[in-house]
Amino acid sequence: MNQQEQRWVEAARAGDKAAFSHLVEAYQRPVYNLAYRMLGNPQEAEDAAQETFLRAYARLGQYDPSRKFSTWILSIANHHAIDRLRKRRAIFVSIDDNPVLQNLEGDAPRPENEALAMERSREMQALIAKLDPQYRTPLVLRYWEGYSYDEIAQTMDISTSAVKSRLFRARKQMAELYRQRQAALIPPSSGEVQAAHNSRNRSTRGQEPPFYQAALVGA
Amino acid sequence: MMADKFIKQPFDPDEEPGGAAPPEVEEEFMLLMSLALDDLLDADERTRFQAYRDAYPGLAAAWRSWRALDSELRATPSAMPSANFVTAFEAALLQRERRRRLWWGAGFALGVILLSFMLTVGVSSLGAFVMFTQPAWLTELVRIAAQAGALVNGGVVAVRDTLASLAGTEQARVFMMVYLFAAAALLAGWVFLLRRTTRFAVASRTA
Numbered sequence: 001m002n003q004q005e006q007r008w009v010e011a012a013r014a015g016d017k018a019a020f021s022h023l024v025e026a027y028q029r030p031v032y033n034l035a036y037r038m039l040g041n042p043q044e045a046e047d048a049a050q051e052t053f054l055r056a057y058a059r060l061g062q063y064d065p066s067r068k069f070s071t072w073i074l075s076i077a078n079h080h081a082i083d084r085l086r087k088r089r090a091i092f093v094s095i096d097d098n099p100v101l102q103n104l105e106g107d108a109p110r111p112e113n114e115a116l117a118m119e120r121s122r123e124m125q126a127l128i129a130k131l132d133p134q135y136r137t138p139l140v141l142r143y144w145e146g147y148s149y150d151e152i153a154q155t156m157d158i159s160t161s162a163v164k165s166r167l168f169r170a171r172k173q174m175a176e177l178y179r180q181r182q183a184a185l186i187p188p189s190s191g192e193v194q195a196a197h198n199s200r201n202r203s204t205r206g207q208e209p210p211f212y213q214a215a216l217v218g219a
Numbered sequence: 220m221m222a223d224k225f226i227k228q229p230f231d232p233d234e235e236p237g238g239a240a241p242p243e244v245e246e247e248f249m250l251l252m253s254l255a256l257d258d259l260l261d262a263d264e265r266t267r268f269q270a271y272r273d274a275y276p277g278l279a280a281a282w283r284s285w286r287a288l289d290s291e292l293r294a295t296p297s298a299m300p301s302a303n304f305v306t307a308f309e310a311a312l313l314q315r316e317r318r319r320r321l322w323w324g325a326g327f328a329l330g331v332i333l334l335s336f337m338l339t340v341g342v343s344s345l346g347a348f349v350m351f352t353q354p355a356w357l358t359e360l361v362r363i364a365a366q367a368g369a370l371v372n373g374g375v376v377a378v379r380d381t382l383a384s385l386a387g388t389e390q391a392r393v394f395m396m397v398y399l400f401a402a403a404a405l406l407a408g409w410v411f412l413l414r415r416t417t418r419f420a421v422a423s424r425t426a
Contacts, residue, residue, distance in 0.1 A: 032298060124291060149259075174292075
């Protein structure tokens with residue numbers, strides 16, 4: 001947290017609403033990103049992000065200045081998102097609404113790289129949505145916020161060993177989902193293509209490792 | 220490191236490469252992959268990691284797959300909130316505070332009503348209790364109050380009569396005339412000074 005943000009935090013704790021608005025502006029992206037990756041729905045993520053900041057404002061008196069503001073606010077966001085997931089009966093995965101490029105306006109044809117980014121984001125979100133919520137958080141904090149294991153542990157209020165374990169399980173699940181997605185992209189009728197694909201991914205002398213076929217449940 | 224808790228299979232460099240990796244090696248390798256992606260392998264683990272990749276092409280393929288996934292995740296941009304997120308938050312905060320003040324106000328009003336009701340009931344009960352248990356004392360109290368009231372009334376009437384008779388005297392009339400004249404003179408002087416000051420202020424402003 002830079003000095004400017006520290007001043008905003010101190011001013012906000014003293015009751016300055018304008019200072020807290022600056023903090024909202026500074027942290028809206030990571031809070032919303034975490035909420036979206038957890039909940040999978042842009043509107044619900046927006047509501048959750050708003051609620052996170054409202055709760056943070058109400059609890060400013062409890063904030064420990066020795067702790068990073070970002071880990072504190074993301075901790076609130078994480079707990080709130082998990083509470084929302086628990087209350088939901090079904091997990092809604094919105095792969096058509098994509099908030100990554102939602103600021104684009106107009107119906108002008110999008111450049112190819114933007115379309116690819118949108119597609120990539122959609123596919124990644126579809127994979128992430130299938131993960132257990134407790135594995136999503138460390139993944140999001142690692143890849144989108146660049147948090148260290150210690151920072152993730154602080155945010156999630158768990159030990160560093162637990163972070164390592166959850167991150168490993170998240171990657172293992174994601175790898176399996178990713179592999180299934182890649183396999184689904186290959187047309188089954190093309191034998192030559194299938195053989196070429198197999199030669200890229202399998203040992204020429206040994207069989208495909210059993211962990212590729214590991215079940216997702218309990219993985 | 221976390222990988223240590225799993226049994227490390229002794230690596231045999233003479234073993235024929237290319238065979239399927241044993242399950243324990245696979246599990247260890249997967250843990251090492253996760254740590255490798257975050258660049259958290261120590262020297263020993265890095266050596267083992269490389270050795271496994273060299274020995275088992277299947278594991279090397281898995282590493283490529285994990286790295287591809289890692290690259291895709293890193294390349295996926297952040298989700299962005301709506302453009303008016305901050306404005307919406309400020310409005311929501313205002314609404315929430317208004318609602319909180321409303322609840323506090325309603326609670327306070329309810330508390331006052333409840334307290335007033337209890338006070339009324341308490342005083343009425345006390346009064347009824349005294350009336351029914353101490354009638355003689357109450358009667359004496361009323362009698363004393365009536366006497367006091369009559370005394371006060373008599374005093375007020377006496378003062379009033381005295382003032383009225385004084386006002387009828389010649390000295391009182393003169394004093395009143397002098398007083399009225401002085402008050403009028405003071406008032407005229409004050410108005411004169413006020414008008415002079417205003418005129419001066421307007422003149423200096425136009426200049």
